[in-house]
Amino acid sequence: MSEVEQGSGASTGAGPVTFSPSAAAAVASLLGPVDAELARRYPGDPGTRQPVHTVYVPADAFTAGTVAEWGRQALAALDAHAGTPAELAEALGVPADELITEVHARVRAKLEREPIEDLRIDFEDGYGPRPDAEEDAEAVRVARLLAAAVADGTAPPYLGVRIKCMEAAVRDRGIRTLELFLSTLLAEHGGLPDGLVLTLPKVTYPQQVTALVLLLQDFEQRAGLPAGRIGFEIQIETTQAILGPDGRATVALMIEAAEGRATGLHYGTFDYSASCGVGAAYQSMDHPVADHAKAVMQVAAAGTGVRLSDGSTNVIPTGPREQVFAAWNLHHRLVRRSLARAYYQGWDMHPAHLPTRYAAVYAFYREGLAAAAARLAAYVAKAGGDVMDEPATAKALSGYLLRGLDCGAVDLAEVTALTGLDRARLDALSGR
Numbered sequence: 001m002s003e004v005e006q007g008s009g010a011s012t013g014a015g016p017v018t019f020s021p022s023a024a025a026a027v028a029s030l031l032g033p034v035d036a037e038l039a040r041r042y043p044g045d046p047g048t049r050q051p052v053h054t055v056y057v058p059a060d061a062f063t064a065g066t067v068a069e070w071g072r073q074a075l076a077a078l079d080a081h082a083g084t085p086a087e088l089a090e091a092l093g094v095p096a097d098e099l100i101t102e103v104h105a106r107v108r109a110k111l112e113r114e115p116i117e118d119l120r121i122d123f124e125d126g127y128g129p130r131p132d133a134e135e136d137a138e139a140v141r142v143a144r145l146l147a148a149a150v151a152d153g154t155a156p157p158y159l160g161v162r163i164k165c166m167e168a169a170v171r172d173r174g175i176r177t178l179e180l181f182l183s184t185l186l187a188e189h190g191g192l193p194d195g196l197v198l199t200l201p202k203v204t205y206p207q208q209v210t211a212l213v214l215l216l217q218d219f220e221q222r223a224g225l226p227a228g229r230i231g232f233e234i235q236i237e238t239t240q241a242i243l244g245p246d247g248r249a250t251v252a253l254m255i256e257a258a259e260g261r262a263t264g265l266h267y268g269t270f271d272y273s274a275s276c277g278v279g280a281a282y283q284s285m286d287h288p289v290a291d292h293a294k295a296v297m298q299v300a301a302a303g304t305g306v307r308l309s310d311g312s313t314n315v316i317p318t319g320p321r322e323q324v325f326a327a328w329n330l331h332h333r334l335v336r337r338s339l340a341r342a343y344y345q346g347w348d349m350h351p352a353h354l355p356t357r358y359a360a361v362y363a364f365y366r367e368g369l370a371a372a373a374a375r376l377a378a379y380v381a382k383a384g385g386d387v388m389d390e391p392a393t394a395k396a397l398s399g400y401l402l403r404g405l406d407c408g409a410v411d412l413a414e415v416t417a418l419t420g421l422d423r424a425r426l427d428a429l430s431g432r
Contacts, residue, residue, distance in 0.1 A: 041304065044303060045305060047427070049157065050307055050344055050345055051158050052344065052345060052361050053116075053346055053357050054118040054266070054309060054346075055116045055120065055156075055347075056122055056312070056349055057121055057122065057126075058121075058126035058127050059122060059127045059161075062121050064149065067115065067116050067149070067156060069351075070115050070116055071111050071116070071354075074355055077317065077351065077355060078111065081324045082104075082328075084104070085104040088355075088359065090325070091324070091325045091328045091329065092329060093332075099363060102362075103359055103362045103366065104359075106358070107358045110358050110407075111355070114156070114157075114408070116156045116354075117157055117407070118197065118345075119155075119159045119160075121159075121160070121162070123139070123161055123163055124162050124165065124174075125271075126162075132176070135173065135177055140180055143181045143184035143185040146193070147188035147189040160195075160197035161198060161199070162198075162199035163178045163201075165201045166203070166208035166211050166212065182219055186223055192230065197232070197263065198230065198233070200212055200232050200233065201235040202268075202271065203234050203236070203238070203254060205244075205250075206254050209262075213257070213258060216232075231263040233263055233264040233265070234251075234258070234264070236265055236266065236272065237271035237275070239275045239276060241254065242293050242296050242297075252300040255304055255306055262304075264345075265297045265306055265309070266311070267293060267309065269283060269284065285310055286334060290311070298341075298342065310334075310338040310345065310346040312347035312348060313327075313330060314349060315330055316349070316350045316353075317356070331353055331360075332356040332360045335360035339360065339361065339364045340364075344403060362407075365401075365403065365407070366409055368400065369415070370418065374418070377419045380420070398421075398426045398427075398430040399430040405423075
């Protein structure tokens with residue numbers, strides 16, 4: 001027998017060579033903790049509706065009629081400057097075709113039905129420093145108004161407050177406002193509303209996230225609420241939130257510090273740009289420093305169930321028609337850019353931003369409806385097609401259709417007609 005034959009490793013026994021039971025057991029022992037860690041850290045998307053935007057209103061400007069007033073002002077802006085599909089197409093720089101006609105009608109209906117999907121009442125930069133007695137009273141007033149809105153059905157699906165940050169100068173004030181808001185809301189509503197969202201701004205160190213976790217744990221215990229009931233968003237507005245002093249990507253550490261309570265990462269356009277030294281005239285959602293920060297946020301959040309939100313533009317659509325059109329064109333372009341980069345939410349600062357927010361979102365989902373539905377139907381039928389899709393792509397396709405359904409861009413009847421799938425099947429394919 002040659003040396004090659006002797007060293008070939010071929011089996012000379014009666015059967016094939018198999019792994020020993022001890023080797024399989026060793027693998028199970030080695031990877032068991034990894035399996036548990038993957039399940040804990042990366043549970044996947046929560047499978048619930050994500051609002052397409054967050055509307056930012058200073059606490060002292062918020063009243064019982066704010067949501068309805070934003071809707072009225074948004075409709076007034078649409079009627080004044082883009083009352084027809086052709087005018088809207090001109091404002092946005094898009095073709096005056098069947099798509100924009102459908103989008104125009106749906107935007108109008110949305111502004112009448114549900115102008116705001118997520119409302120954040122601001123006690124931070126938009127509110128500023130006030131006497132303690134004044135902010136105390138405002139926190140109680142806001143909580144009572146929100147409880148009443150939830151009770152009478154006029155509240156947006158998601159609502160909450162942004163408190164002051166955890167830095168030493170304003171920490172105690174922010175904690176006091178949070179305490180008054182939560183305790184009043186709990187008492188007035190008889191619990192906490194399902195759509196409650198808190199926002200923690202200007203986070204620089206994971207310990208600041210841990211501090212909020214400790215406060216919420218304490219409140220839940222004292223109020224008899226389930227552990228983990230109250231979640232919060234982390235606003236990424238500082239360079240330290242992206243890259244720590246030790247060179248590590250801090251945002252991932254902040255998600256871990258939240259102990260499962262983090263619901264979102266919200267990019268703060270102007271604070272973050274300023275912290276990088278970007279001049280005021282160039283601070284924008286599409287600046288390179290913004291793209292870098294959001295890319296880090298996106299990778300850190302992937303698979304964790306923590307969702308992403310882009311920032312805002314401070315160019316307001318007011319004044320003469322040419323000025324409104326320029327602002328709308330900019331806002332529409334920025335929203336579309338965010339959607340293409342998988343940032344399905346952003347911040348809106350003015351009622352006149354709502355027409356272009358919904359125009360961009362609705363066009364995004366409607367223009368891809370037929371292709372996405374066809375690919376998903378082919379996947380379910382195993383019929384093949386131009387693209388050989390895998391389960392992960394089918395999950396993305398169904399998720400795309402569900403996002404369109406959630407915001408009103410598309411209707412279930414047309415999705416079902418195109419895919420042959422009902423809502424329950426779409427939910428299952430998307431992992432919801």
